[in-house]
Amino acid sequence: MIQPTPFRFYTERRLVTLTGLQVCTLAELLAILHEVPGSSIFYHTHHLFLSHHFEKPVVYNEFALWLSEALQENALAEKIAMIDLRAFTSIRQLRNTLISFIQTHMDSANQRPRVCLPGSEFHFCRSKSFVFPTSIVAHDVADFFSKLPRLQTFRCSFIFSRLAFGSNAGRTTFPFGWSRVDKANSPRPSICSIPMPALLMS
Amino acid sequence: MVVSLQDYEPIVGAGELEELRILAGYVGARRLLNISSTSVGGGVAEILTRLLPLLRELGIDVSWEVIKGDQGFFAVTKAFHNALHGTEQEITEEMLEIYRANTEMNLREMNFTGDVVVIHDPQPAGLILRRSEMGRHWVWRCHIDISTPDLRVWDFLRPYVDSYDAAVFSMPNFSQPLSIPQFMVAPSIDPLSDKNRELEPIQITRVLEKYDLDPDRPILTQISRFDRLKDPVGVIAAYRLVKKRHDCQLVLAGGGAPDDPEGIEVLQEVHEAAATDPDIHVLLLPPYSDLDINALVRSSTIVFQKSIKEGFGLTVSEALWKKKPVIGGAVGGIRTQIINGITGFLVHSPEGAAQRALQLLANPELCARMGENGYQHVKQNFLLTRHVKDYLLLMLALDRPDEDIVHLA
Secondary structure, eight states, X not given: OOOOXXXXXXXXXXXXXXXXXXXXXXXXXXXXXXHSOHHHHHHHHHTTTTSOOXXXXXXXXXXXXXXXXXXXXXXXXXXXXXXXXXGOSSHHHHHHHHHHHHHXXXXXXXSOOOBOOTTOOEEEEEEEEEEEEEEEEEOSHHHHHHHGGGOSOXXXXXXXXXXXXXXXXXXXXXXXXXXXXXXXXXXXXXXXXXXXXXXXXX | OOOOGGGGHHHHOHHHHHHHHHHHHHHOSOEEEEEESOSSSSHHHHHHHHHHHHHHHTTOEEEEXXXXXXXXXXXXXXXXXXXXXXXXXXXXXXXXXXXXXXXXXHHHHOOOOEEEEEEESSTTGGGGGGHHHHEEEEEEEOOSOOSSOOHXXXXXXXXXXXXXXXXXXXXXXXXXXOSSOEEEOOOOBOTTSTTTSOOOHHHHHHHHHHTTOOTTSOEEEEEXXXXXXXXXXXXXXXXXXXXXXXXXXXXXXXXXOTTOTTHHHHHHHHHHHHTTOTTEEEEEOOSXXXXXHHHHHHTOSEEEEOOSSOSOOXXXXXXXXXXXXXXXXXSTTXXXXXXXXXXXXXXXXXXXXXXXXXXXHTOHHHHHHHHHHHHHHHHHHSBHHHHHHHHHHHHXXXXXXXXXXXXXX
């Protein structure tokens, strides 16, 4: 039997970069969403998933949090909070969805625009990610799953690579090739069957 | 006590330390030069004292220098400090000239170089004028909140700052529009320092006896420099409201810093506000009182950090690490440490502080739950090892400024 190539786990760590962009109304948020770098969209929709929490947040989308807490745009916030990140394989798609939700809401709203209080502005950040190999290597399927608990950022690798590198990224970042040599113990079905909320919120 | 990286493993885990070693490998033996305005007193000195030895252990060639300055210069920079926080200050052309002259003097006398030069806060910011001789990459690390600065001071400093390769702030809303990249790095506490490590009960008892504190009655504490922006007089007002319903004690403890000439004035104001109340203990602590501070916080029921303006507020994380609920001013970095209702309470007035203190004193279970939450929050976000990692990433980021995703392998 051909031995599978050992799989080395990589990890990602990030520095938060300040864009200097800040908004205090819905219209300003919409305008900036059109032009802000994709890494900023990624940061504000994903970084809470990629962080450890002693108490799980109710809402992971920071745009939704701000809309609710600073502008009391609660209906819109709930819609945005329920955007399913699994549906996207590019930041552009996610950006367009956010813009669409906000534009639709503004078009239908018949109230005076709200302005957040001073000190409650939304500050656009972005992340500068550093991807590097860990010393953790798996040699077969059993080894792979036995080493997963050692990782803090397994969920990061899956989601990050998918959004950063496109829908085929999973094939290069996960040992799906093992399915060709050891079908009976392939990790692919196991990984793909993990519900995304469990994956993201573990 | 000399600590090494390995000593942090029981707290942060082996994986975290391994990542630091891997990242340090990519950084290599770069020379990291830090320049600040003082080596004792205040949060900056405290962080650098703990951070740099760990970086050194990881193979980074670190050094730390302090600029020179007389009382006149530090009076000017204290005025700048207050003005950058948005406090009204008289800023004269003469003061600006004192800053320039002191910068020139330091430039003549300093003979240090580094691959990465990190300048801490406004006092040494002018050293950038010799950037090509002293270092390859320059970073301005701003530890204070300059979101609403006096524009005269900021417009004076900004040309210096814009000449750096990058700026670092503790929170997004602390920053100002700049032409250079800006990073966010939160400060941190060292869980193994004398200020934060576990103490034996007898050590705590001795400190209580030393300061004539009654262990059988609630102790409310604020640990801070005597600075108006920390609102110690407001804390006394809150205590007086609480005292009407609970027989408690108040401790206001802090040290001075060589670059803070206002401290004596504020201390006098605090003594006047405390009047003759024997249950208000105003403690001006000498340098290296970390064990006393540790014991005071551990013996407290509630910790205040009722600042009016604040950069980060390391004292908040220090108290949270000791599982104490913290009542803090809803300003600056306090808002990232106190998750309202979860790790403590954010307040806007002495009355608000008193109200929350009464709530906590009436509910020991809430105190315990908040204490545990605060400990976990600090463990995940504000420990020294996280800060070490950010420094390593920052040095790597300077090499590749245009990339959002950096592949280090």
